Structures are given as C-alpha cells and as structure tokens.
Amino acid sequence: MLACEVALHGVPVVVLERLPEIETHPKAEGITGRAIDILDRRGLMAGVDGPPSQPTAEQRTRIAMGERRPDSLQPKAFPGARHFATMFVLRPESPDLLVPQQLLERDLARRAADLGVEVRRGHTLTGFTQNGDGVRLDVDGPDGQYRLQADWLAGCDGGRSTVRKLAGIAFPGTDGITTGYRAFAEIDDPDFHLPGWFRKDNGLLVYEEGPPRFITLEFIGPPASRDAPITLTEFQEALRRLSGTDVTVTKVHKINRFTDNERQAETYRQGRVLLVGDAAHVQSQWSGPGLRLGLGDALNLGWKLAAVARGQCHEDLLDTYTSERHPVGAQTLEVQRASIALMRPGPHVDALRRLFTHLLLDVDTNRRLTAVVDDLHIRYDMDDPSLTGPLVGLYCPDLRLKAANGDAKGALNGGADGTVRLAELQRTGRPLLLDLGADPRLRALAEPWSDRVDVVTAECAEAPADALLIRPDGFVAWSTPADEASLPRALTRWFGHPARVT
C-alpha cells in the first residue's frame, strides 16, 4: 500500500519481499472500520454502492481455508454483530470486509504493478547504512548478495522487523499473557460441544460447524516458543482443556498459534528510515486492528514521502508521520489491552463485563466505543494553532458533490443522480481544495499550487463548511471559517512552497 501511495505521485519505488509468493497461511480474515474507507478512496473496493451480498459462515470458512475465493474486495453487511472482547455488541458505521488478507495482498500487488512499482520477490534485506543523503541496502537475492542505494527506506517488514532492529529503534510494550489457536481441523466427534462462542472458566472456546473452525484462548502466558512447529497434540490438549471433553483431533488443515504482545516503536522515523504497519507496532488480533492501522500508516506517510522525494517539501514533513500516527497506534494498544483484560476468566471480570454490557446498551456510549475501536475518532494534532478551524485534523466524510458553476475542470461529471462521492475524487491521491460556497477567491489563492493541488467547486447538501482543504489521506488541513491568509499558509505547510508565485 505504501509503495502504491508513493508511486501514485510518480516517484520510483522498489519493494524487496523475501517470500517468493504471497503467503497462503491464513492471517487476517477481515478488514474493519476506517480501513474500508481508505481502500475506497483509492478505488480498491468493488461494489461499494451496490447491494452487499453476504457469504454464509461456511463460505467464509472455505474462503479462509483457500478452497474458495471471492472475486473482489466488497464490503459485506455482517448479519450478526461486531464484538468487542468477544461479548459487547458494537454498532459499526460501515459494513465489514470479510475477506482473507491474501486477497488484499493480491489486489495491492496488481495495483503496484499497474503503477510501475518494481517488486522483487525472493529478495531479503540483510543490512543497511544511512549515509548523508541516502541509505545503502544489503540484499540477499536469488542470484546472490548485492547492494542497492536508495533515498529512503521504509521498513514494512512485519512485527519482527529487520529494519527496526538494525536501526536500533526501541520497541517497548507488554508481553503476551495468553496462548491461543485458530484452526481449521477435523475432529472425531462433531457433537463434542455446542457450536458458538463460549466463555469458559479457563478461557474462550469458539467452535463453528461446516468445515469445522476453532478458536481457543487460554490465560496461561505466551507460547514457550513462537517458532516451534504447532503439533496436533498441543492444539488437541487446548481443545480438551477448554471443552472438558476427550475430543480427538483427527486432521489439521491450517492452524495459527497466537498471543497478545502489544508493543510500539519509540519513533516511526530515524533519519531516512521509516517504520510502517506491524514493523511499527504489534497488537493482538482481536477486533482486527493490524490491517486497519497499517493501511492508515501507509496513507498518512505515502504522500508526504513522495512530496519530500520530489523535492516539493522539506523532510521535516516526515516528522508529522510519527506525531500523527504514533498516538493512534498507542491508543489501539490500550484498547487491545483492555479487550484482553475483559476476556480473562473469573467472577471479577464477569462482574466487569456485566457492567460494560449495561453501559453499552446506551447508544451514544456504544457509538463512542465503536468509533475508538474502528479508528473513526482520530483527530490529528496539526501542530499549527493559526490553522485550527473546527474541522482541521478530522477525517472528511465521504461527501456527495454536485457540479456547480466554476467547476472548470469538469471533475464532477457525476453518476445517474449527477453527484460524485469525495472518495472518487480522491483516487488520484492529490490534495483537494473543495469550494462548496462558490467563492472565486479560493481558486485564485490556490492557483500557485495548481501543479499539485486540485480545486473543485461543487454543491453539497451536507457541506460541513464553505471550503475545505483535504489532504491525500482524507484529513482536513484547513477549513472555513478562517481568515483568507491562512489558506496559503496551510497550502505551504502541507504541500510545500508554490512552484511559481503569481
């Protein structure tokens, strides 16, 4: 995703990926909250406007097992409910995307190829040194070792990030207190337990029929070894402990062992080296924060890195990547810790869960928690008091826009109802100055930045302001009411000095 974001602005990118192919082992089964909107704003979502179709639980399992693949990324209305800490019903604002991570990786790989990104599979980064104006990389490729000189290095290399370790960036946080398994497996007695999600005296047991799918969670500390092969016996023992039966596992198709490390890099930038996604933060997988955070990181960093690489902005702009995204990651780790705490067995946590359930019956409280879990609550501190309007720092909703006089570029040739969604306008990855109050002075003020900022004049029934400057990541950088002089300041702050001054 980061490579695509940078390449979108014409900056050459090389991706080094040690795996020769996309990993087939199941990882994420779904994408939630803000991440769905992010994919939509880059045109990576199919059928957002169409009627959602929902796979059955059995189809979902077959998809996760790799037996069946949906054709495209399409959000599905979840027929049941989203949960927090396996119990509390949440009210998501948008449908979830129930697809295996491999599908997202496949679509992103296609997009990267379309954008001219050079993806070198089977190439492992083994070392690097930062030298004045660049980074020299040591790479182990299929034809031996070689060196590569780059201007910038983004470590998107997962929780055990080589880049983070070699950079010596501290990774403080908390160790796991649980061991769990997620498995697609066969058992000798399908009636060994009722299907469903069960809170037990010693943890959590999930059993879904169809092709059987299991999740176990026990508060027995982290696994003794994270790398040891997972044996059928250890999974069977967990299943027996939690079900209180002597069920026998006859075959394991696919299995993951997981714990709940919550750690975050002290900084996301060290000179010309940046960290993104799991390399910057690891989190337990409950409620699916991993992809949401990683996609959010990529969207925040991509346009900034491209602008710096193109010489349009000073490299200080990259410090706003840490100052904006680090607090979001920290908040997520807090939510994940709270969620694990609320899953602990025992009468005290039972009481706490009853209290939470009671509080979450209140619609507003429920919405607030959902917003936090789904990253809908983010307000970036944009670090310039003179630009602080009521909407600055917030994510701009997906406004429906209709062409108005002055839409010189004809960007708003709408659909059947004559409207265009903001998400569609943002697919170019370019910043947008939305003039919703037909004020010709705005276009004149932004003219010096016309090589990098699009101005669109439109009508909008639910306009949150008369004018909005929207960054490529969808966040509002400036909005009315504000004095006119603040618009050029905001344009300069985020998109650099104008190429020519009128």
Ligand SMILES: Cc1cc2nc3c(=O)[nH]c(=O)nc-3n(C[C@H](O)[C@H](O)[C@H](O)COP(=O)(O)OP(=O)(O)OC[C@H]3O[C@@H](n4cnc5c(N)ncnc54)[C@H](O)[C@@H]3O)c2cc1C
């Ligand atoms: C069982 C399981 C279930 C999960 N469920 C969910 C879920 O439902 N929802 C959700 O959002 N998240 C979920 N996650 C988490 C999610 O999978 C991760 O957050 C996500 O994969 C992180 O993406 P990433 O690109 O940052 O890192 P990764 O996906 O780890 O990708 C890093 C890549 O870097 C490559 N690499 C590593 N080192 C090097 C090197 N030195 N040189 C070259 N290449 C290198 C690796 O091969 C890998 O392909 C789950 C994870 C697991 C394991």
